[in-house]
Amino acid sequence: MPASVLRLLPPTLIDRIAAGEVIERPAAALKELVENALDAGARRIEVAVDGGGIERIEVVDDGAGIAAEDLRLAVQRHATSKLDDDQLVRIGTLGFRGEALPSIGAAARLSLISRTREAAHASALSVEGGVVGEVTPAAGEVGTRAIVRDLFFSTPARRKFLKSVRTEGEAAEAALRRLAFAAPEVAFRLTRDGRVALDLPGQSREARVKALFGPDCAGQLLPLAHARGDLRLDGLVGGPALHRASASAQALVVNGRPVADPLLKSALRVAYRDVMEVGRHAVAALYVRIPAEAVDVNVHPAKAELRFADPDAVRALVIGGVRQALAVPAGRVFMPARPQFRPPAMMPQPRPPGMAAGFAEAALLAPTPSARVVAAAEPAPGAGEHGLGAAVAQVLDTYVLAVAADGSLVLVDQHAAHERLTHEKLATELRAGGVAMQALLLPVVVEMAPDLAARVLAQAAVLARLGLEVEGFGPGAVLVRGVPAVLSDGARMPDVPGLVRDLAEEFAEEGAAVSLERRLDQAVARLACHGSVRAGRRLNAAEMNALLRQMEATPRAATCSHGRPTYLKLSRGDLERMFGRK
Ligand code: ADP
Numbered sequence: 001m002p003a004s005v006l007r008l009l010p011p012t013l014i015d016r017i018a019a020g021e022v023i024e025r026p027a028a029a030l031k032e033l034v035e036n037a038l039d040a041g042a043r044r045i046e047v048a049v050d051g052g053g054i055e056r057i058e059v060v061d062d063g064a065g066i067a068a069e070d071l072r073l074a075v076q077r078h079a080t081s082k083l084d085d086d087q088l089v090r091i092g093t094l095g096f097r098g099e100a101l102p103s104i105g106a107a108a109r110l111s112l113i114s115r116t117r118e119a120a121h122a123s124a125l126s127v128e129g130g131v132v133g134e135v136t137p138a139a140g141e142v143g144t145r146a147i148v149r150d151l152f153f154s155t156p157a158r159r160k161f162l163k164s165v166r167t168e169g170e171a172a173e174a175a176l177r178r179l180a181f182a183a184p185e186v187a188f189r190l191t192r193d194g195r196v197a198l199d200l201p202g203q204s205r206e207a208r209v210k211a212l213f214g215p216d217c218a219g220q221l222l223p224l225a226h227a228r229g230d231l232r233l234d235g236l237v238g239g240p241a242l243h244r245a246s247a248s249a250q251a252l253v254v255n256g257r258p259v260a261d262p263l264l265k266s267a268l269r270v271a272y273r274d275v276m277e278v279g280r281h282a283v284a285a286l287y288v289r290i291p292a293e294a295v296d297v298n299v300h301p302a303k304a305e306l307r308f309a310d311p312d313a314v315r316a317l318v319i320g321g322v323r324q325a326l327a328v329p330a331g332r333v334f335m336p337a338r339p340q341f342r343p344p345a346m347m348p349q350p351r352p353p354g355m356a357a358g359f360a361e362a363a364l365l366a367p368t369p370s371a372r373v374v375a376a377a378e379p380a381p382g383a384g385e386h387g388l389g390a391a392v393a394q395v396l397d398t399y400v401l402a403v404a405a406d407g408s409l410v411l412v413d414q415h416a417a418h419e420r421l422t423h424e425k426l427a428t429e430l431r432a433g434g435v436a437m438q439a440l441l442l443p444v445v446v447e448m449a450p451d452l453a454a455r456v457l458a459q460a461a462v463l464a465r466l467g468l469e470v471e472g473f474g475p476g477a478v479l480v481r482g483v484p485a486v487l488s489d490g491a492r493m494p495d496v497p498g499l500v501r502d503l504a505e506e507f508a509e510e511g512a513a514v515s516l517e518r519r520l521d522q523a524v525a526r527l528a529c530h531g532s533v534r535a536g537r538r539l540n541a542a543e544m545n546a547l548l549r550q551m552e553a554t555p556r557a558a559t560c561s562h563g564r565p566t567y568l569k570l571s572r573g574d575l576e577r578m579f580g581r582k
């Protein structure tokens, strides 16, 4: 074999290799250019994307501009105007690595035309495949115009990894949207192949979030404002009824920087867990403010992931803040803006087994896609012996509709109600010495981040009292040998990995210094949530009535473990008032 020659790579090749790390696709080039515009104090940014951004990306801003004598420096590696000391802490600007322009210049044909307020005219400079041209006078307004053409023409291997023009164009638009969330005071306009895709004036944060999420979401967004020590969380979150198949309608902004941080995403998921079905994603725009020294943005070249000095505090901030915003005040009746009920299909149905004669006719549940409701005109005889009355229908597979003896209409949230019942059962067993454990035939291995696994194991003794037997299974895994018997009654088996991961998050939220009592309380609530009937499960009449009877026999049944109401009652008087009869 011939000896291989060890040699240093030529600088243009080094630049092209490095360019691939920062600029892996057109969306990344767009993001870097728009961030530069924002750092330059632009009030208006116009972006044009042609051919998915592979052909051309143009970003025009009205910011401070680059002086003619600085232009060549701006496209050199590690040249930046944004670090005043040599420390990488306290990063206040979006850029600071001085890598974007040289990377784009190495990977594509880049032209910069820029003019400062002081300059009599603009100056232009081009870089093609890393080869820097001469600075020439040019025509142009104050601000900067950056044009990127033929991305990856100099590295055809990279170009092959790009997806379709359409996909790249969509990714570029998504990148601009994320920045638009982060900088609502700045006007943005985007054209894709000449068509206007986005046209936003400078506006308030709330108006911007509503504009970006669109009119169908705007009415369902709840404001959020929460503080914890020197951390702050603001924003808008969608109510539980607003959900998506993907997390694409989640905007996360930390100190003005759009991020895709896994910790924040998981905290958001946990915050919604009790009110949203597994596999659905909330709509949310979260703005986190955190002291600059408590967060490291220099983990990742694109700066999308962060390292927090105190991850538990950040988790707690997000989970606490979002849950607070979602809380429905007890006793308040929300009237849906659009009718949720379809007119019932009045079809004769066989009487379900176990349903009392007398109200069966009224209770017949004619299935329609969104609701199965038949109004009960009068309370049925025999329905009046119990406070919550007799079940007449299940609405949206989530609420039990009942009519009480005095004619009141009762709506029960089946998950919230069942959760409270399980909670009380667990608490009673706990007071009596410990929760009965049901050994699993096959122990379940639950994988999770090593810090979370350690946190679960640190609470093994607490969990054992709650009937949950866990042991270590190497770093990043926990072995579950038994679960509380209450949770596994009948054929139903709780989602053990989901349960253990939630407990870990919950422990993280509270931090280490928590009393045993509080810890038990917290874990009981979590277990109850997991062991309970979910929203979205269809119940038969017998199950619904059993739920109502158990609620009547259970203390504190009017609110769930999270303090939300388990049922709403509309009396004859309420109904008369609402219909303007009185
Ligand atoms: P960084 O943003 O990390 O400093 P870049 O390579 O993106 O690195 O930009 C290099 C420098 O060029 C910036 O520090 C800034 O001084 C200047 N610059 C780039 N784009 C603009 C712009 N749109 N307006 C004003 N100055 C800019």
Ligand code: MG
Pocket: 032, 035, 036, 094, 095, 096, 098, 100, 101
């Ligand atoms: Mg930059």
